[in-house]
Amino acid sequence: MRSAVGELTNNGRVIGIAKDFVISPSHKGKAKYYGLFGNFLFSQSDFEQHYVVRVEPGKVEQVQAKLSDTILSVQAERDIIRVQSMTERLKNYYSQDSGLASLFAMLSLLMVLVTVVSSFAHAHFHVTQQRKFIGIRRALGARKKDIMLYVFSENWLLNLGASIIGVATMIGLNIALSQVITIDKPSVLLYALAVFVVFAAGSLATWLPAYKTTKISPVIATKTL
Structure with missing residues (x-):
């Protein structure tokens, strides 16, 4: 050859x-x-023609200031649009992708916040509605950790259902988008991470209502029975 x-x-x-x-x-x-x-x-x-100039470390700004005059001194009729460093070039090149990544990161944080608020509101409402029932369980000998496990278990069941629906929706959207544009398949680690974040956020939000539930006195809770 x-x-x-x-x-x-x-x-x-x-x-x-x-x-x-x-x-x-x-x-x-x-x-x-x-x-x-x-x-x-x-x-x-x-x-347009692009020229790459190798510069010694620490002299980028110094060379940028003199580069246009040096080129024009050789060929005055040239039109120099811009002189930028490789760092600036890469930043501009990936600016749109970086903006989308920041947008999706913000949306993800908002979704986690919604999960926390929803889990806290549900746990608080559930504990209020089940106050008598919890009092009976305490009177029958249920320990504090049993009560907390009871409150957490309901939250975990809700999170499990939401995770299944969310993963199924994600797979469906990925398949639909793959018919229109070229898109990579999400890895199993991404699914696992999303489910873990949902469970962690929901459990953290449920902890305070569950802890307050353990303070319910059996005598006070059963007075109205």
Whole structure:
């Protein structure tokens, strides 16, 4: 197999090959490393060209300030749109993805907050409605940890049902989106993490009502029976 340098193609003669160079970072697999640069593109007056300048550490701002004047001193008719560091370039390139990630992170936090508030309100309401029943159980010898386990078990059953519905909905949306756009399958760890967060948030919110339930006196609770 001989080198392609010097060979004639439909887009002109091959004058060089660059190796170990990422062309399209967002592409998958080998597609990110392959690209064709033809003379027909560079000959267009409105075609943008990008130059990469290697700078010693700590001298980025100093070089940026002088780079435009240096280029214009060689070719004054050039139009320099912008001079930016690679850090700024990457930040701008991934700005939309970062914004979406921040939005989804905020929505996730709001959903966790809703879970906490809902779990606390349900546990508090349930304890209030079951006050007499809990008093009877205390009078029959139920220990404080038994009462707390009773309150937590109902919360865990609700969380289990909600988790099953949520995971099923997530799988359904993923399948529906895969018919329209290319999307990766969520890993099992993501499902497990989501279920764990729901259980942890619900249990944390239920702890205070459950603890207050253990303070119910059997005598006070059974007076109205």
